[in-house]
Amino acid sequence: xxxxxxxxxxxxxxxxxxxxxxxxxxxxxxxxxxxxxxxxxxxxxxxxxxxxxxxxxxxxxxxxxxxxxxxxxxxxxxxxxxxxxxxxxxxxxxxxxxxxxxxxxxxxxxxxxxxxxxxxxxxxxxxxxxxxxxxxxxxxxxxxxxxxxxxxxxxxxxxxxxxxxxxxxxxxxxxxxxxxxxxxxxxxxxxxxxxxxxxxxxxxxxxxxxxxxxxxxxxxxxxxxxxxxxxxxxxxxxxxxxxxxxxxxxxxxxxxxxxxxxxxxxxxxxxxxxxxxxxxxxxxxxxxxxxxxxxxxxxxxxxxxxxxxxxxxxxxxxxxxxxxxxxxxxxxxxxxxxxxxxxxxxxxxxxxxxxxxxxxxxxxxxxxxxxxxxxxxxxxxxxxxxxxxxxxxxxxxxxxxxxxxxxxxxxxxxxxxxxxxxxxxxxxxxxxxxxxxxxxxxxxxxxxxxxxxxxxxxxxxxxxxxxxxxx
Numbered sequence: 001x002x003x004x005x006x007x008x009x010x011x012x013x014x015x016x017x018x019x020x021x022x023x024x025x026x027x028x029x030x031x032x033x034x035x036x037x038x039x040x041x042x043x044x045x046x047x048x049x050x051x052x053x054x055x056x057x058x059x060x061x062x063x064x065x066x067x068x069x070x071x072x073x074x075x076x077x078x079x080x081x082x083x084x085x086x087x088x089x090x091x092x093x094x095x096x097x098x099x100x101x102x103x104x105x106x107x108x109x110x111x112x113x114x115x116x117x118x119x120x121x122x123x124x125x126x127x128x129x130x131x132x133x134x135x136x137x138x139x140x141x142x143x144x145x146x147x148x149x150x151x152x153x154x155x156x157x158x159x160x161x162x163x164x165x166x167x168x169x170x171x172x173x174x175x176x177x178x179x180x181x182x183x184x185x186x187x188x189x190x191x192x193x194x195x196x197x198x199x200x201x202x203x204x205x206x207x208x209x210x211x212x213x214x215x216x217x218x219x220x221x222x223x224x225x226x227x228x229x230x231x232x233x234x235x236x237x238x239x240x241x242x243x244x245x246x247x248x249x250x251x252x253x254x255x256x257x258x259x260x261x262x263x264x265x266x267x268x269x270x271x272x273x274x275x276x277x278x279x280x281x282x283x284x285x286x287x288x289x290x291x292x293x294x295x296x297x298x299x300x301x302x303x304x305x306x307x308x309x310x311x312x313x314x315x316x317x318x319x320x321x322x323x324x325x326x327x328x329x330x331x332x333x334x335x336x337x338x339x340x341x342x343x344x345x346x347x348x349x350x351x352x353x354x355x356x357x358x359x360x361x362x363x364x365x366x367x368x369x370x371x372x373x374x375x376x377x378x379x380x381x382x383x384x385x386x387x388x389x390x391x392x393x394x395x396x397x398x399x400x401x402x403x404x405x406x407x408x409x410x411x412x413x414x415x416x417x418x419x420x421x422x423x424x425x426x427x428x429x430x431x432x433x434x435x436x437x438x439x440x441x442x443x444x445x446x447x448x449x450x451x452x453x454x455x456x457x458x459x460x461x462x463x464x465x466x467x468x469x470x471x
Contacts, residue, residue: 022153023146030142030157031135037166038131043067045124053081053122063400066393070169071130074113075123078103083117086110087260092270096277102270107260108209109170110271131167137176138166144176144183145372149439152372159385164392165362170210172365177207178214179369181221182342186438194241197225201245205252213352213366216322217345218249220329224341231337280310280357285391288314288357290419314357321351321430328434346370346433350426359422361392370429374436380425387421390414 044058044067054076062068075081079090079101087110090100103110116130145153156162166172181200188196200221207214226242261268280288288310296302325347333339349366353359364385371381394414401408 019147019150022150023143026146026153026157027139027143029154030139033158033162034135034138034166037163040163041067041069041072041127041167044069045072045127049122052076055123058123063396063403066396068396069127069167071167072123072127075126078113080113080117080126086114087267088264089267090270091266092273096274098270098274100267102267104271104274105170106209106212106271107257107268108206109211112170112173127167134167134170134172137172138162141176141179144179145369148183148186149372152439155372155381156368159368160389161364161368161385165365168362171362174207174210174214175365175369177203177210178217181214181217182373193225193229194238194244197221197241197245198248201248202252205249208253209256213349216348216352218246220326220341220344220348222246223326223329224339227333227339229338278358279307284358285361285395285419286357286359287354287419287423290416310357314355317355318352321355322348325351325430325434332434340434343374343433343436346374347430350430350433354423354426361388361395364388370433373439374433375439376429376432376436380428384422384425387418387425390418390421394418
């Protein structure tokens with residue numbers, strides 16, 4: 001028999017109560033952080049307002065005071081100020097300008113933008129209503145992470161990225177859907193693997209309809225279902241279960257998108273075309289701009305060549321990183337008997353962030369749940385947050401210096417420290433995530449499925465050798 005810790009029912013109840021208390025405290029701390037996050041962004045959203053409802057002060061201080069948000073910025077130009085329902089009307093011009101009710105995000109993000117705009121007459125109203133709409137998702141994320149990983153959830157609830165980015169864009173719902181999928185798989189173990197995976201696929205598909213990235217986690221999830229989660233049982237490939245997971249994810253995405261596509265195909269398709277046309281420029285904070293662009297000349301022809309290289313190399317490298325992550329997971333499976341799907345998902349996200357042509361600062365919110373759930377060194381996690389601060393603050397100060405005609409070398413160097421610091425750590429996390437154990441998952445005192453990815457765990461957290469049967 002595997003050497004597992006023996007925990008009494010009373011001890012389990014005490015630990016469950018302790019975990020619940022930690023979850024509540026983490027949620028409360030998250031609430032305070034969200035208040036600070038709103039106050040930070042609201043500095044840019046005060047009267048007087050012009051005839052369009054734009055805060056006059058917004059364009060004056062948004063970069064210098066680091067209070068810019070996409071939420072406030074997109075009050076104009078997407079029909080939100082006129083309460084236009086998204087996607088049904090509008091489209092995109094050949095030069096990439098969105099028109100009518102088209103927005104650049106998947107349909108659920110566009111729907112949230114529209115809801116936030118209802119009853120709003122100024123960009124300050126829109127920011128406030130959007131914050132009220134988004135905040136519950138951050139609180140839910142804090143609670144679920146604490147239930148899974150205990151005090152480590154404070155990295156989400158109390159760290160600077162939540163202050164900087166909670167109300168910078170519409171990231172909080174998509175992060176919540178990904179974390180909900182992890183929670184279903186690792187905590188609700190009284191249900192069968194197939195049932196949990198199908199429910200998780202629904203959450204990931206909903207996340208895909210917010211910001212796409214959770215959709216990539218469906219691939220390691222269905223591999224996990226195919227291979228099974230019990231290392232000591234006879235292995236039988238669950239092909240049917242894996243296909244059901246894939247079908248559930250695809251069906252959910254189609255069900256959410258189809259009404260918009262049928263009602264206004266041009267407006268719906270515009271969000272995809274916009275992202276395809278977006279270029280790797282100074283606003284994208286990517287390795288492509290800071291690392292590859294200087295190798296090309298200053299001419300327009302050189303710029304065109306650079307963008308052509310990025311349009312080919314970026315998706316190829318992203319896909320190659322996905323394949324490598326999945327292969328590393330299979331290699332881990334051969335050693336331990338369980339496919340580390342959460343670790344592989346985190347590695348795939350690292351590959352995407354590293355090689356995609358756009359790496360917006362708020363994407364750090366996507367990564368933090370993996371730093372909470374997986375046992376990576378805290379020193380590396382803190383270093384990543386420091387590099388992120390260099391971007392989250394430095395890039396806006398850099399834009400301000402450029403716009404004001406001021407010296408900008410210090411700000412430029414700060415941005416580059418952030419860009420290259422994040423890149424190096426993402427490469428490190430790519431390999432660490434696949435091989436990392438879980439900080440704490442499953443029922444308290446009982447190793448959950450992700451813990452088993454390292455093999456049966458003994459009471460002193462050593463990996464026990466697999467049981468042998470008599471000849």
